[in-house]
Amino acid sequence: MGACAQRHLSWPRWLALGVALVAAPAARAQAADVAYQIKASYIYNFLQFVHFPTDVLQGAGTLNVCILGEDRFGPALDEIDGATTPQGQLKVMRLGRFSSSAALDGCNVLYLVDSERQGVDSIMAKVNETRVLTIGEFAPFIRHGGLIELFEQNDMIRFRINEELLNKTAFKIDAQLVQLGVK
Amino acid sequence: MARLSADTHPWWRRTSLRLKLQSSIVGYALLVLLICAVSLTWFANTYFHQKAQRDLQMLGEVLADNSRAAVTFDDAGSAANILEASKGNPHIRMAMILKDGKVFAAYPPGITSEGVDRLRPGDGVWLHEDHYYVSVPIVVAKDVKGRLYLQSDLQEWEEVKGNLYKVFSGLFAGLLVLTGIVSYWLNMHITRPLSALSTWATQVSRAKDFNARAVKHNDDEVGTLVDSLNTMLAELAKQESIRSWNEILETEIRERKEVERDLIAMRNRAEAANQAKSQFLANMSHELRTPLNAIIGYSEMLQDVMTDEELDRVELAGDVDKIRSAGKHLLSLINDILDLSKIEAGKMDLSIEAFNADELIQDVIGTIAPLAESRGNRLRINVEGEIGIIYSDVTKIRQILFNLLSNAVKFTHQGQVDLTCARIHDVHGEQVEFSVHDSGIGISQENLEVLFKPFSQADASTTRKYGGTGLGLAISRSYAKMLGGEIVVASEVGKGSTFTVKFPVQMEGIGELFAEREATGHERAASRELDEPLEQTQLLLIDDDEAVHNILQYQLSRHGYMIHSAMSGKEGLKKAFEENFDVIVLDILMPEMDGWQVLQKLKSEAKTMSIPVVLYTIVADKEKGYALGADDYLVKPISKSKLLTTLKNYRRSSSNKILLIDDDRHTLELVDAYLADMDYQLIKAENGREGLDILQVEQGTMIILLDLIMPVMNGFEFIDEVRKHPEFAKIPIIVISAHDLSNKERSLLLQHTQVIIKKGEYSRQELIGNIETILGNQRDARKRSGS
Numbered sequence: 001m002g003a004c005a006q007r008h009l010s011w012p013r014w015l016a017l018g019v020a021l022v023a024a025p026a027a028r029a030q031a032a033d034v035a036y037q038i039k040a041s042y043i044y045n046f047l048q049f050v051h052f053p054t055d056v057l058q059g060a061g062t063l064n065v066c067i068l069g070e071d072r073f074g075p076a077l078d079e080i081d082g083a084t085t086p087q088g089q090l091k092v093m094r095l096g097r098f099s100s101s102a103a104l105d106g107c108n109v110l111y112l113v114d115s116e117r118q119g120v121d122s123i124m125a126k127v128n129e130t131r132v133l134t135i136g137e138f139a140p141f142i143r144h145g146g147l148i149e150l151f152e153q154n155d156m157i158r159f160r161i162n163e164e165l166l167n168k169t170a171f172k173i174d175a176q177l178v179q180l181g182v183k
Numbered sequence: 184m185a186r187l188s189a190d191t192h193p194w195w196r197r198t199s200l201r202l203k204l205q206s207s208i209v210g211y212a213l214l215v216l217l218i219c220a221v222s223l224t225w226f227a228n229t230y231f232h233q234k235a236q237r238d239l240q241m242l243g244e245v246l247a248d249n250s251r252a253a254v255t256f257d258d259a260g261s262a263a264n265i266l267e268a269s270k271g272n273p274h275i276r277m278a279m280i281l282k283d284g285k286v287f288a289a290y291p292p293g294i295t296s297e298g299v300d301r302l303r304p305g306d307g308v309w310l311h312e313d314h315y316y317v318s319v320p321i322v323v324a325k326d327v328k329g330r331l332y333l334q335s336d337l338q339e340w341e342e343v344k345g346n347l348y349k350v351f352s353g354l355f356a357g358l359l360v361l362t363g364i365v366s367y368w369l370n371m372h373i374t375r376p377l378s379a380l381s382t383w384a385t386q387v388s389r390a391k392d393f394n395a396r397a398v399k400h401n402d403d404e405v406g407t408l409v410d411s412l413n414t415m416l417a418e419l420a421k422q423e424s425i426r427s428w429n430e431i432l433e434t435e436i437r438e439r440k441e442v443e444r445d446l447i448a449m450r451n452r453a454e455a456a457n458q459a460k461s462q463f464l465a466n467m468s469h470e471l472r473t474p475l476n477a478i479i480g481y482s483e484m485l486q487d488v489m490t491d492e493e494l495d496r497v498e499l500a501g502d503v504d505k506i507r508s509a510g511k512h513l514l515s516l517i518n519d520i521l522d523l524s525k526i527e528a529g530k531m532d533l534s535i536e537a538f539n540a541d542e543l544i545q546d547v548i549g550t551i552a553p554l555a556e557s558r559g560n561r562l563r564i565n566v567e568g569e570i571g572i573i574y575s576d577v578t579k580i581r582q583i584l585f586n587l588l589s590n591a592v593k594f595t596h597q598g599q600v601d602l603t604c605a606r607i608h609d610v611h612g613e614q615v616e617f618s619v620h621d622s623g624i625g626i627s628q629e630n631l632e633v634l635f636k637p638f639s640q641a642d643a644s645t646t647r648k649y650g651g652t653g654l655g656l657a658i659s660r661s662y663a664k665m666l667g668g669e670i671v672v673a674s675e676v677g678k679g680s681t682f683t684v685k686f687p688v689q690m691e692g693i694g695e696l697f698a699e700r701e702a703t704g705h706e707r708a709a710s711r712e713l714d715e716p717l718e719q720t721q722l723l724l725i726d727d728d729e730a731v732h733n734i735l736q737y738q739l740s741r742h743g744y745m746i747h748s749a750m751s752g753k754e755g756l757k758k759a760f761e762e763n764f765d766v767i768v769l770d771i772l773m774p775e776m777d778g779w780q781v782l783q784k785l786k787s788e789a790k791t792m793s794i795p796v797v798l799y800t801i802v803a804d805k806e807k808g809y810a811l812g813a814d815d816y817l818v819k820p821i822s823k824s825k826l827l828t829t830l831k832n833y834r835r836s837s838s839n840k841i842l843l844i845d846d847d848r849h850t851l852e853l854v855d856a857y858l859a860d861m862d863y864q865l866i867k868a869e870n871g872r873e874g875l876d877i878l879q880v881e882q883g884t885m886i887i888l889l890d891l892i893m894p895v896m897n898g899f900e901f902i903d904e905v906r907k908h909p910e911f912a913k914i915p916i917i918v919i920s921a922h923d924l925s926n927k928e929r930s931l932l933l934q935h936t937q938v939i940i941k942k943g944e945y946s947r948q949e950l951i952g953n954i955e956t957i958l959g960n961q962r963d964a965r966k967r968s969g970s
Binding site for chain 1: 252253323
């Protein structure tokens with residue numbers, strides 16, 4: 001618990017650093033890392049505003065966050081792995097590139113890395129988007145049935161939300177988050 | 184008084200009722216209003232501030248909550264949008280989200296972080312410079328992502344306050360109006376009636392018009408007060424009328440008291456005047472009688488001298504007699520006037536004693552007979568039955584009879600005068616009736632009515648013709664009344680008159696007094712016998728009339744005679760032989776053996792031959808009596824003094840000193856003349872003091888002749904002094920005075936003196952008789968004590 005709290009408390013420094021880097025007008029060599037750090041924190045932050053019903057969560061107190069695609073997060077994910085949310089403890093699962101045999105059933109959150117842009121339909125076909133919170137970092141993810149679509153705007157990472165899907169999901173998305181999402 | 188006390192009262196007590204009511208109403212309303220305003224303002228203030236804080240807190244929390252995602256995802260635009268929602272509240276002056284110490288979003292959009300310095304770190308609401316501030320943390324997953332600040336002005340409260348002021352001002356204005364209305368109403372219904380009542384009451388009290396009545400307009404307390412005032416006024420009016428009545432009564436009482444005082448003063452003056460008159464009369468009685476006494480006495484002496492001494496002056500005897508009779512007449516007039524004065528003053532005293540009616544009649548007839556004879560009238564006495572002893576005032580009865588008889592004789596010429604006496608028994612008890620009938624001129628009917636009034640003779644001309652004062656009948660009637668009797672008259676002009684006087688044999692209510700006096704008299708006699716054992720002259724009375732025995736017993740026993748009674752000649756002779764007597768008094772007309780026979784028998788016997796015999800009879804045959812050896816001859820009726828004078832000749836006498844005390848020179852000389860040819864040594868003193876001195880010097884004074892009214896020391900004082908000296912105390916005293924004695928004085932004198940003689944009313948014989956009697960007694964006593 002102490003370790004969790006330690007980790008939990010330590011990550012905003014990263015975030016702040018990330019935001020500072022993101023806000024910097026000049027791209028740097030490690031810009032990609034910073035972006036993913038931010039994205040990692042986004043995942044974490046999204047989960048602050050999403051409420052899963054207990055029947056969706058198999059393992060009590062554990063939220064399975066599945067990263068599908070190339071691992072571009074690096075150690076950024078480690079920061080959120082094991083962090084606590086109101087829903088439970090995050091468990092990051094790096095699934096790598098999509099394959100037909102990929103086991104996606106245990107995922108509560110499915111993050112699609114840009115590398116999976118091509119196979120998105122087949123992936124989505126395997127995912128019950130009403131039960132799994134799907135996040136994609138490419139456009140037009142929503143058009144493919146995804147829930148949250150991350151994108152870059154004015155050197156800032158923004159997101160938009162699939163409003164059609166909002167009322168169908170088994171989990172509830174906080175209205176603030178919905179409002180925050182770019183239309 | 185009311186005003187003075189009003190000034191001393193504090194001001195609030197002097198304030199008018201109206202002002203008090205108004206001020207109290209306004210004050211009360213203002214107080215209520217103030218309390219309402221303050222409490223309401225306080226409440227509103229509290230409520231507003233609490234609400235403002237709560238609202239600000241709530242708004243802050245809502246905004247903070249709403250801006251969580253924006254802060255989390257660093258979306259300043261969204262945050263600004265959220266903050267912009269506070270523009271719906273005009274009092275939110277500023278909304279700001281600080282993130283990492285920097286302004287993340289703000290409303291209104293233009294503001295910078297300037298003034299953030301003022302914002303205090305920490306949660307909650309605070310007030311600063313008329314602004315409320317709230318600070319709410321933006322918490323995401325238990326992490327404070329940022330801080331929301333809100334600033335709210337107090338404009339709303341100012342508005343509320345303004346509204347409150349308006350409301351209260353309106354209420355105050357309304358209150359003033361309402362107060363005005365209420366106080367007007369109070370004024371109309373309470374203050375004004377009360378003040379009108381007060382003004383009215385003041386007027387009533389000033390005008391003292393207690394008949395005024397207040398008009399009652401209402402039936403409330405003021406109405407009750409009006410009723411009470413009216414009732415009180417009615418009561419006051421009643422009191423006022425009572426008071427005025429009282430004043431009238433007091434005035435009347437005062438006037439009456441003054442009148443009463445005047446009357447008392449007048450009465451006192453009248454009493455003083457009456458006293459002065461009485462005193463004057465008392466003095467006069469003394470002053471008038473004293474010279475008259477001398478005139479009468481000397482004229483009597485002159486008469487005696489002229490007749491007895493066989494001088495060739497018999498023709499002058501008539502003139503002297505005129506002087507004497509004129510003097511007597513004057514004395515009787517004076518006596519009448521004085522008596523009448525005394526009767527009118529109610530100072531005439533009765534002197535009750537027992538006396539024999541027959542003796543009285545004889546006495547009066549003896550006095551009136553010469554007058555009747557001179558008028559050529561026949562005097563007839565008719566005694567019906569036996570009258571016996573009477574208990575009454577003999578002096579007054581004698582005077583009545585004398586008046587009636589002298590009137591009868593006076594107004595009858597060459598006619599008949601009858602005196603009828605009878606003892607009768609009627610409704611008033613035992614009575615004695617004397618009736619004087621004459622065949623004189625008679626009295627007319629109208630004159631009968633004034634007959635008994637003082638100073639009125641039947642006819643004014645009769646005064647000139649017959650003389651007299653006209654007082655006789657008035658005095659007689661007064662005496663008769665005093666004695667419990669009455670005088671009635673029946674008369675016919677030309678045929679004569681009948682006066683009848685009637686009085687009780689024993690005066691009612693006097694019996695006890697008399698008995699008491701008799702007792703003291705006996706006691707005194709007894710004590711004198713013990714002190715002074717007098718040898719009594721043994722007197723044998725031979726008479727068949729028991730009344731004579733009674734009279735002599737009464738008259739003589741007091742003068743040293745022991746009466747031995749014999750009711751017949753035989754009894755008398757028997758006693759005369761058996762006992763020794765100094766003198767024998769003998770009646771002539773007796774049954775069986777008459778006085779002549781007894782006298783002869785007495786003078787023929789050796790044993791009785793030397794005993795002096797005094798004939799005492801109505802038979803006037805002196806020659807025969809003397810021839811038969813009688814020593815003296817007395818014709819009935821005979822006065823006591825005559826009897827005593829006669830009898831004293833048969834008692835031994837010798838020369839002795841007699842002390843005469845009188846301030847009147849004429850009296851001294853008269854008595855000296857009276858006693859000149861007697862064997863007495865007369866020593867004269869002019870007052871009591873001188874008399875006492877002489878008593879000290881002249882031993883062997885046998886008798887004192889005493890006047891009462893004298894200078895230096897009067898008779899009464901003298902008697903007192905004499906009684907204090909044992910050697911003089913037993914000297915007998917004969918009072919000779921012109922003074923009218925009261926009963927008290929008389930009884931006092933009777934205790935300490937032997938005889939009381941009135942000046943001008945005694946003869947030489949009487950005086951000598953009294954002196955002889957006393958001297959005889961003393962000689963006998965001395966002789967007895969010497970033997």
